Amino acid sequence: MKRACLLVGMTLAIGCNRGPATTSTTGKPTVALVLKTLNHPFFVDMRRGAQEAADRLGVTLQVQAAEREIDVEKQMQIVENLIQTGVQALCITPSGSREIVSALVKAKDAGVPIIVVDTRVDAKAAADAGLRTETFVGSDNYEGGRLAGDYLVKATGGKAHVGILEGIPGHETGDSRLRGFRDAVKSAPGITIVASQPANWERDQGFNVFQNMLQAHQDIDSVFACSDLMALGAVEAIAAAGRRGKIKVVGFDALDDAKKAIAAGTMEASVAQFPAEMGRAAVESAVKVMRGEKLPPDINVKLDLVTRDNVK
Amino acid sequence: MTVGVRHRVILTGRLTPLLLLPARQFGTLIGLVALCAVLWILTPHFLTVSNLLNVAEQTSINAIVAVGMTFVILSGGIDLSVGSLVALAGVVLGTGLQSGQPLPLALALALAAGLACGLGNGALISWGGLPPFIVTLGTMSIARGAALLFTEGRPISGFDESFRVLATGRAGFVPAPVVAMAVVYAAAHFVLSRTTFGRYVYAIGGNEEATRLSGVPVRFHKTIIYGVSGLMSATAAVILTARLNSAQPIAGMMYELDAIAATVIGGTSLMGGDGNLGGTLVGALILGVLRTGPNLLGVSSFLPQIVIGGVSIVAVLLDTVLKRKNRT
Numbered sequence: 001m002k003r004a005c006l007l008v009g010m011t012l013a014i015g016c017n018r019g020p021a022t023t024s025t026t027g028k029p030t031v032a033l034v035l036k037t038l039n040h041p042f043f044v045d046m047r048r049g050a051q052e053a054a055d056r057l058g059v060t061l062q063v064q065a066a067e068r069e070i071d072v073e074k075q076m077q078i079v080e081n082l083i084q085t086g087v088q089a090l091c092i093t094p095s096g097s098r099e100i101v102s103a104l105v106k107a108k109d110a111g112v113p114i115i116v117v118d119t120r121v122d123a124k125a126a127a128d129a130g131l132r133t134e135t136f137v138g139s140d141n142y143e144g145g146r147l148a149g150d151y152l153v154k155a156t157g158g159k160a161h162v163g164i165l166e167g168i169p170g171h172e173t174g175d176s177r178l179r180g181f182r183d184a185v186k187s188a189p190g191i192t193i194v195a196s197q198p199a200n201w202e203r204d205q206g207f208n209v210f211q212n213m214l215q216a217h218q219d220i221d222s223v224f225a226c227s228d229l230m231a232l233g234a235v236e237a238i239a240a241a242g243r244r245g246k247i248k249v250v251g252f253d254a255l256d257d258a259k260k261a262i263a264a265g266t267m268e269a270s271v272a273q274f275p276a277e278m279g280r281a282a283v284e285s286a287v288k289v290m291r292g293e294k295l296p297p298d299i300n301v302k303l304d305l306v307t308r309d310n311v312k
Numbered sequence: 313m314t315v316g317v318r319h320r321v322i323l324t325g326r327l328t329p330l331l332l333l334p335a336r337q338f339g340t341l342i343g344l345v346a347l348c349a350v351l352w353i354l355t356p357h358f359l360t361v362s363n364l365l366n367v368a369e370q371t372s373i374n375a376i377v378a379v380g381m382t383f384v385i386l387s388g389g390i391d392l393s394v395g396s397l398v399a400l401a402g403v404v405l406g407t408g409l410q411s412g413q414p415l416p417l418a419l420a421l422a423l424a425a426g427l428a429c430g431l432g433n434g435a436l437i438s439w440g441g442l443p444p445f446i447v448t449l450g451t452m453s454i455a456r457g458a459a460l461l462f463t464e465g466r467p468i469s470g471f472d473e474s475f476r477v478l479a480t481g482r483a484g485f486v487p488a489p490v491v492a493m494a495v496v497y498a499a500a501h502f503v504l505s506r507t508t509f510g511r512y513v514y515a516i517g518g519n520e521e522a523t524r525l526s527g528v529p530v531r532f533h534k535t536i537i538y539g540v541s542g543l544m545s546a547t548a549a550v551i552l553t554a555r556l557n558s559a560q561p562i563a564g565m566m567y568e569l570d571a572i573a574a575t576v577i578g579g580t581s582l583m584g585g586d587g588n589l590g591g592t593l594v595g596a597l598i599l600g601v602l603r604t605g606p607n608l609l610g611v612s613s614f615l616p617q618i619v620i621g622g623v624s625i626v627a628v629l630l631d632t633v634l635k636r637k638n639r640t
Binding site: 038062064067068070071072073076077078080081082084085086096098099101102122124125128168169170198 | 355357360362363366369370373464465466467469470480552555556557558560562563565603604606607608610614617
């Protein structure tokens with residue numbers, strides 16, 4: 001066991017040399033950014049934007065994330081641990097809109113101002129717990145869903161059989177995108193949604209679920225995926241079924257892979273969010289709060305539709 | 313019965329194992345203390361009462377699941393279904409509460425669900441003669457699927473304060489989950505070390521055939537052992553649900569691996585028949601501290617995964633080396 005201790009000690013020591021220490025040994029205030037995960041390009045971009053803003057504004061940024069996007073219990077632990085280190089502000093992308101509330105209440109009680117990023121906290125759960133957050137920084141996911149829906153109506157001339165790949169049920173982000181999309185296609189009576197199933201934000205599940213959809217509904221000619229990873233999974237499933245170019249795929253997030261697919265013509269369009277922009281705005285808001293400035297309840301980050309015409 | 317740990321040491325009759333076995337148990341504790349010392353040196357935030365309670369609270373769920381895992385591994389088996397049972401029991405609890413059942417009934421239903429699934433595992437393993445790995449792998453999938461199907465994949469959230477107090481409440485300054493963990497460990501330790509059933513757990517793991525030939529109803533006791541594991545998962549589910557204020561069908565993923573890691577780091581032999589709950593508790597605390605470390609230090613949260621893997625391997629390696637010495 002001695003060897004085990006040595007190993008642990010060494011690894012921690014090495015790890016420590018690599019990253020800056022949490023506390024403001026330099027006297028700089030520390031802002032924490034808690035992400036859903038760091039194994040998704042979206043959040044990696046967000047971290048980059050946040051880091052740039054932190055460097056510019058002279059604050060120390062501490063970024064932490066759970067290993068898996070859906071692990072809200074782990075995210076709760078991270079928040080609890082960060083409170084122990086005495087961070088001055090907390091920016092967070094909640095893994096669960098309701099579940100995270102108890103952790104945020106603890107932060108609030110410890111006097112840490114909270115900036116919610118990308119995914120909203122459930123309004124009712126927050127009100128019940130008496131939680132007040134400083135602001136919400138993010139794109140309007142409902143609007144993004146509408147953008148995708150309107151585009152599909154135009155691209156198909158108002159006649160389509162659509163299959164939808166949903167995110168994890170109960171996630172505010174995915175639910176809003178879905179509502180936006182459904183509301184937009186309602187205007188076109190020629191568009192029918194033939195299937196709508198969750199693929200849990202994941203690429204391989206997007207592949208499997210869409211493959212099964214194609215088995216059950218031969219007539220599907222369009223797909224709306226609530227995220228690009230699922231959309232890219234669907235693209236693979238379409239290729240595997242030998243129906244490349246016959247099914248229009250619209251995704252969400254405008255990931256690099258998705259842009260390549262749009263340029264190559266295997267995907268039709270994707271709603272672009274600007275995660276780096278969100279990270280930047282989140283850290284800026286945190287600094288404003290620390291200075292005692294008032295913030296608007298919502299800080300909207302722009303959305304854009306990437307299609308073959310404007311893809312870079 | 314002469315297959316228990318202490319007896320076995322006496323039977324082998326050498327001086328070395330007598331000295332080494334306690335060393336193995338204390339070794340884990342020394343590991344925890346050393347780890348804490350390292351963190352204490354590296355960050356001023358570690359050794360504070362509020363942080364230590366924080367670590368204990370975060371450890372409680374895995375520690376309770378690991379109690380059941382220790383029973384199972386001591387008997388020479390394995391239980392991969394614990395994480396899914398946490399989700400299933402949580403969903404049963406959440407549904408019960410949300411449909412307006414009184415708290416005691418909802419709790420009883422959740423615990424019964426966990427216990428029943430565990431007993432099912434045990435029955436299939438002992439009477440069906442199936443390998444524990446396969447049976448509990450199957451249950452892992454069945455329970456997860458059932459939880460998802462039952463809730464249509466959606467979390468059930470928003471519970472009454474009278475229930476949430478099970479996670480948010482404090483006895484003095486000690487958080488409720490820590491109290492629950494202490495009670496569970498005290499009770500389980502008593503069962504394991506002071507009751508006939510407890511001694512049979514070791515005996516079955518030490519030599520199942522010999523135990524059976526001694527007239528012990530092995531099948532019956534093995535079924536109970538897996539039942540204990542299911543019950544522990546359900547207990548953890550109660551705390552998790554109260555803590556998150558939400559019962560999630562996707563809760564508890566990979567809990568089986570954390571529980572196995574805690575048990576193995578705690579010195580329980582995967583071969584069965586050797587180990588104790590004190591070790592498991594220390595093992596769970598080591599995992600808890602390792603998870604907290606990166607948050608306090610501000611280093612990458614990917615790091616603990618590597619360290620935990622390493623520590624688990626070293627723990628088993630140590631076990632194997634000791635066993636080999638034992639034999640010579």
